[in-house]
Amino acid sequence: MTDLITQWIRDDIRELSAYHVPDPGQMIKLDAMENPYLWPESMQQQWLSQLSEVPVNRYPDPSAAKLTKRLEQVMNVPQGMCSILGNGSDELIQIICMALSKPDNVVMAPEPTFVMYQIIARFTNMKYQGIPLDSHFQLDMAAMTEAIEIHQPAVIFLAYPNNPTGNLFSEQDVKTIIEMAPGLVVVDEAYHAFAGHSFMPMLSDYDNLVVMRTVSKMGLAGLRLGILSGPSDWISEFDKVRLPYNINVLTQFTADFALEQHDILQQQTDQICRDREILKEAMMGLNGIIQYPSAANFILFKAEHISSETIFSALKQSGILIKRFADTSGSLANCLRVTVGTADENQAFIEGMKKILP
Ligand SMILES: *Cc1c(COP(=O)(O)O)cnc(C)c1O
DSSP states (O other): OHHHHHHHSOHHHHHSOOOOOOOOTTSEEOSSOOOOOOOOHHHHHHHHHHHTTSOTTSOOOTTOHHHHHHHHHHTTOOTTOEEEEESSHHHHHHHHHHHHOOTTOEEEEEESOOTHHHHHHHHTTOEEEEEEOOTTSSOOHHHHHHHHHHHOOSEEEEESSOTTTOOOOOHHHHHHHHHHOSSEEEEEOTTHHHHOOOSGGGGGGOSSEEEEEESGGGTTGGGOOEEEEEOHHHHHHHHHHSOTTOSOHHHHHHHHHHHHTHHHHHHHHHHHHHHHHHHHHHHHTSTTEEEOOOSSSEEEEEESSSOHHHHHHHHHHTTEEOEEOSOOSSTTTTEEEEEOOOHHHHHHHHHHHHHHOO
């Protein structure tokens, strides 16, 4: 068996480890940037009754035309731009990389950032270059400029706000990178709902910019749905790599239903933003905790005198799951990331922290 595997499975795939997601069981789940709220009862009932009419025996609309239009409205995609949908923005990252994967083509991203850029670059046989952010987790423009000149990246991914650091990069720096880049720049606005800043209105200013959004962090993570928008020259090429029917009928129907009542999702998001500010305040009152600025629905932090491992385990003991980082030497050394939950969940997190801290 092992011989068969070594003979036939790609070496670089065997070296990868599978993306691990811990089982939350009954814990308070503050690890994955999910929206903690369900829909109002009446909306649930309306959805359920309409769902029974969805023809699951038929293939979905291959281009998800109705949903694409709805998303373009909700996301304020400028007139004249095109979009494709993905099974989560993860799939869109994969589509971009597959379309750009030529031998020696480079994927570049500042680090630390969303790990899927690197993972997907690797399994689509692209080269990956991570360029460290500066000590404030801003773009190190000298390093970026040099790296872009040397590596001539086919694509640069910029998460805006960035995950796991939570901050927005300087808008001017991002513009400079778009202007400098020899290839495509993908601005990943997964946390747009919490940020209030976007490159979407600037799509028509550049011929090498595309903007990616997802409904995951807005409260629809279970549906798996992302959108990539930009000039039709790029989008129509990416569309050739997309598998037909990649957005299933249940997602097409449910996302359209939910986005028709976007004000409800918006109210939830606004609540999360208010609770984020309350959580930041409360964390400032915690002894020896350093937190980083966040324009997203999570906060990156570390403790001055206690290891992230100790905090992670103690919180887990009290039934609260947050995110720890395996990286122990880089700029995320000793860091943890907590997602903004409901007011009660955030309070439980703060109480849990108080028990651990001196
Ligand atoms: C969560 C996240 C995504 C993934 O979104 P899905 O649509 O759920 O696949 C993409 N980019 C960043 C930066 C994220 O944090």
